[in-house]
Amino acid sequence: MSGGKSGAGDTAGGASGVMGAAAGMRIGELARRAGTTVKAVRYYESLGLVTPSRRPNGYRSYDAADLRLVREIRALKRLGIPAERTRPFLDCLTAGRSHAECPASLAGYREAIDELAVRIEELTARKALLVAQLEEAARPLPKENPAMDDHLTLPADLPVPPDDGAADHLPGARMPSLALPDTADGTVRLDGLGLDGLGLGPGRTVIYVYPLTGRPGTDLPEGWNSIPGARGCTVESCGFRDHFEDLREAGAERVYGLSSQDTGYQREVVERLRLPFPMLSDPGFALAGALGLPTFEAAGKRLYKRLTLIVRAGVVEHVFYPVFPPGEHAGRVLEWLRERPLPVA
CATH class of the missing domain: 1.10.1660.10 (Multidrug-efflux Transporter Regulator; Chain: A; Domain 2)
Structure with a gap:
């Protein structure tokens, strides 16, 4: 003009x-x-x-x-x-x-x-983190909590999952046009992750996919510890919680956990573990069908295999698969992000 x-x-x-x-x-x-x-x-x-x-x-x-x-x-x-x-x-x-x-x-x-x-999502995540820290200061957890320790302490002899090539096709794949429910009472469009109004990718989204988060007082599927890559969902989520701010500083605009458990189940996990990011639910394995994500069966249930997607501009930029040990995985994702900083706009 x-x-x-x-x-x-x-x-x-x-x-x-x-x-x-x-x-x-x-x-x-x-x-x-x-x-x-x-x-x-x-x-x-x-x-x-x-x-x-x-x-x-x-x-x-x-x-x-x-x-x-x-x-x-x-x-x-x-x-x-x-x-x-x-x-x-x-x-x-x-x-x-x-x-x-x-x-x-x-x-x-x-x-x-x-x-x-x-911006609203960023503020919501920051609020969740502040609430978690306030609750930690006001109501510290008991020093001993055997029910929690059952899921936070992993056996030393867990089998290492092999690289069976089930994720080799994922790098470069475009995210599907799917909207999955999250624990913030909303939905997340997967094909819109890492996009701004101009269609550019200003940042990255981390989606860690896992099989099943255990609950205190609830038995895990029979033989769970003997299935390669099955055990360790709680410690993995806690790792992403503890590294959340570092991941954001390293260029991860958003972090999500994703499993086939329903939203109510996921919401309990977010509240109990005090996660500063939302979890996604995919009980119908829609993402598995769209991207060909690997799954397995345990105790008659179909579950996701553990992997992590790095999404930028609506495309899978990198895949971590297999993931082991799960308790150290968030740190490795952080290291990958720091070694590959995005150019400043």
């Missing part, structure tokens, strides 16, 4: 009621009428969003069209859209069209909504 004065269409940004504004305003009067500051108006000018005319004495002169533009910028700013990204909206206003008629304006709204959703 070159800052032209043509076009008078009102928009949802609240730019109505300015047609009667006097022409030839000075910058101070424009700022007052628009409810902003002289400094802000000059900044908008530096971005090329507002281009006043000049009086013979060299002073800036603004008219009703300029006032509409500044008010539109202010209204969009209140919606969380910075001045630097208001040009499509202002072009639409100058052309006398509504935002519904301007695809670029609609795209700007969608981009702002997507960014807000990511």
